[in-house]
Amino acid sequence: MTTRRAFLALSLAAPALALAPVGAALAQAPGPIGGIRVDVSRLVEQGWGEHARAIGAGLERELRTAFGGDIRRGGPTLVVSVRQVFLNSYAGNGGGGGRWGGGDGGASSDSFESQASLVGRGNRVLATYPVLSTVPASSAGPWYLPDIDKRRIENLIRHNAGWIKRYVAG
Structure with a gap:
């Protein structure tokens, strides 16, 4: 017999299950991962050249830091394919006002798309786990700094690695 309390609990849990990442049911508590591999071949095809390899090395380093002691021999390998990196051409502050009273509606955001x-x-x-990270371009500091693009990419890498850790570790 279904009680009102059981029905309520089930109805509250259904939306959360529907919003769970692809494959989340299989990956709940997967235990430690056995290794990390980052594929940036798609970025190379898009013309990122040596920058693609630097992005791959940076993401792998950030993931190793994020997973720390959770990497043990014998576990599944975490394979991350970097699909796209987008740096907006404007990295100043978002301005004010706008139609909805604040910011620029994300028009000056950078994004990093991967699949873990x-x-x-x-x-x-x-x-x-498909992961799309969006970070305000201005969060890396003033646009006129000589290393601003490098800092923006590092912010994206850190943000994306954090979401990958969150999805994989449950």
């Missing part, structure tokens, strides 16, 4: 997959034995994909 847990791959087990026999190259079996256990879970997949």
Whole structure:
């Protein structure tokens, strides 16, 4: 017999389950990961050249830091494919006002799109998490600093790695 309390609990849990990332049911409490691999081949195809390799190395370093002691031999490999990096051409403050009374509606945001997959034995994909990070371009500091693009990319990498850790670690 279904009680009112059980029905209410189920109805409250349904939206959360519907919003869970792809493969989340399979990846709940996957345990420690066995390794990390970052693929930036798509960025190379888009013309990022040596910058693509630097982005891959930076993301791998940030993921290793984020997962820390959760990397143990025998666990599934975390494979992250970087799909796109977008740096907005304007990195000043967002201005004021606008139609809705604040900011610029995200027009000066940078974005970093990746797909994180847990791959087990026999190259079996256990879970997949699409991750899109959006960070205000101005969060890296004044636009006129000589290393501003590098700092913006580092912000995106850190933000994306944090979301990957959150999705994978549950």
